[in-house]
Amino acid sequence: METKFDLIETPGGADFAAQFANAHVADIVEALNALPDETGADVLATLPLDRATEVLDQPGLDNPAEIVKLLPEDRAVELLEAMSADRCADMFRELSEPPRARLLARLSPEVQAVVRQLLVYPEGSAGAIMTTEFVSVLSTASVGQTLHYIRVVERTRETVYSIYVLDSQTHRLLTAVTLRQLIAGAPDDSILSVAPQRPAVTVDPLMDQEDVARLIGKYDLLAVPVVDEKHHILGIVTVDDVLDAMVAENTEDAQKFGGTEPLDEPYMDIGFIDMLRKRAGWLCILFLAEMLTAWAMQYFQAELEKAIVLALFIPLVMSSGGNSGSQATSLIIRALALREIRLRDWWRVALRELPTGAVLGAILGVIAVVRIAVWQWLGLFDYGVHWPRIALAIGCALVGIVTFGSLSGSMLPFILKRIGFDPASASAPFVATLVDVSGLVIYFSVALIFLRGTLL
Numbered sequence: 001m002e003t004k005f006d007l008i009e010t011p012g013g014a015d016f017a018a019q020f021a022n023a024h025v026a027d028i029v030e031a032l033n034a035l036p037d038e039t040g041a042d043v044l045a046t047l048p049l050d051r052a053t054e055v056l057d058q059p060g061l062d063n064p065a066e067i068v069k070l071l072p073e074d075r076a077v078e079l080l081e082a083m084s085a086d087r088c089a090d091m092f093r094e095l096s097e098p099p100r101a102r103l104l105a106r107l108s109p110e111v112q113a114v115v116r117q118l119l120v121y122p123e124g125s126a127g128a129i130m131t132t133e134f135v136s137v138l139s140t141a142s143v144g145q146t147l148h149y150i151r152v153v154e155r156t157r158e159t160v161y162s163i164y165v166l167d168s169q170t171h172r173l174l175t176a177v178t179l180r181q182l183i184a185g186a187p188d189d190s191i192l193s194v195a196p197q198r199p200a201v202t203v204d205p206l207m208d209q210e211d212v213a214r215l216i217g218k219y220d221l222l223a224v225p226v227v228d229e230k231h232h233i234l235g236i237v238t239v240d241d242v243l244d245a246m247v248a249e250n251t252e253d254a255q256k257f258g259g260t261e262p263l264d265e266p267y268m269d270i271g272f273i274d275m276l277r278k279r280a281g282w283l284c285i286l287f288l289a290e291m292l293t294a295w296a297m298q299y300f301q302a303e304l305e306k307a308i309v310l311a312l313f314i315p316l317v318m319s320s321g322g323n324s325g326s327q328a329t330s331l332i333i334r335a336l337a338l339r340e341i342r343l344r345d346w347w348r349v350a351l352r353e354l355p356t357g358a359v360l361g362a363i364l365g366v367i368a369v370v371r372i373a374v375w376q377w378l379g380l381f382d383y384g385v386h387w388p389r390i391a392l393a394i395g396c397a398l399v400g401i402v403t404f405g406s407l408s409g410s411m412l413p414f415i416l417k418r419i420g421f422d423p424a425s426a427s428a429p430f431v432a433t434l435v436d437v438s439g440l441v442i443y444f445s446v447a448l449i450f451l452r453g454t455l456l
Contacts, residue, residue, distance in 0.1 A: 073103070077103060131236060140168045161222050216237075318443075329409040372387060
């Protein structure tokens with residue numbers, strides 16, 4: 001990896017710390033990712049506390065938990081207490097025992113309580129990615145008092161662009177005021193006089209992060225408050241927290257869709273044995289499933305021996321069915337993720353994919369028939385005296401195979417979601433394997449219909 005810093009002649013972290021003194025935190029993170037974890041720990045031990053905290057707060061740092069484990073314990077505790085609450089909780093999720101319990105026990109009671117609260121929520125929920133560092137004021141505050149309060153606490157809050165107004169008696173969340181609305185008001189005006197009359201958009205702490213992201217996008221928010229059943233604010237989820245979480249989740253889905261287990265580390269950092277373990281399982285499952293393809297070909301061995309010309313088109317028809325199935329699967333998985341369709345819409349999708357698959361198959365079938373005819377007429381290949389029947393059989397088989405591929409590929413994500421699995425597990429290789437076996441059966445069945453009494 002290329003960085004803006006000289007990473008060659010470096011005995012320890014002090015030299016790096018000097019280079020990083022005035023660097024942008026993103027450049028520091030990029031440089032640390034190119035270094036061994038031991039050197040990264042040396043750098044964070046040497047950097048000023050605020051700079052080191054900024055680095056650990058960056059989601060782009062590859063191995064923050066490993067680096068923290070290598071730090072002197074006093075320095076590690078100091079950094080963990082200075083980090084934003086949500087990033088600190090993320091750190092403890094990644095830390096292994098016994099350092100995890102030891103460091104957690106050494107945190108101040110206030111920080112420890114916040115971290116334990118965040119760790120209670122399941123990973124991928126609003127509660128797990130929220131931060132407790134937000135700006136809130138009572139409904140009796142004035143605009144001037146609120147602005148003064150923001151100046152005092154600004155450095156300890158993740159964002160000051162949304163100010164949450166609480167009922168002065170019950171401390172329930174009433175509304176949210178943007179910084180733009182606040183500075184437009186007169187200092188003596190009540191905070192409620194510049195606040196919108198509508199209630200704040202809120203989320204439950206157990207809401208899935210995908211739903212939180214969708215809500216933030218729908219209402220064009222910079223942050224959304226997380227509230228309990230009594231409407232007391234627990235924390236906020238900021239747009240950058242959602243983006244970080246969604247990038248990680250989309251990466252995981254993409255890896256699943258490629259037919260592999262999600263990688264826990266960046267590709268270049270994962271060990272050889274771990275890489276084999278992540279990929280071997282799915283490959284073995286797909287290999288065993290593909291054995292059904294060999295069984296299907298053995299079942300139709302007699303037909304192949306009589307009409308060996310049929311073997312020429314097996315890769316063509318199998319790949320066409322797998323491709324159509326993969327297309328349908330990709331579209332449905334994305335539509336389910338975006339909530340464009342629900343589980344109850346499976347029959348509407350089926351009714352849509354049946355004619356779509358049939359037309360797509362017919363297009364491919366026409367191309368196949370024309371190709372066979374042109375090759376026969378130009379003398380590029382002799383398919384025999386019954387070539388029109390062969391062309392028609394292959395064309396019709398493509399209609400059936402592509403239709404079945406589209407239908408099965410579109411239904412598989414629904415089935416997986418219905419039984420509680422991630423629809424992204426309907427990987428392209430898995431769909432292709434499923435359609436390969438069924439495609440062979442369809443292909444030879446159609447060939448028997450058209451070529452019986454001639455080649456078969």
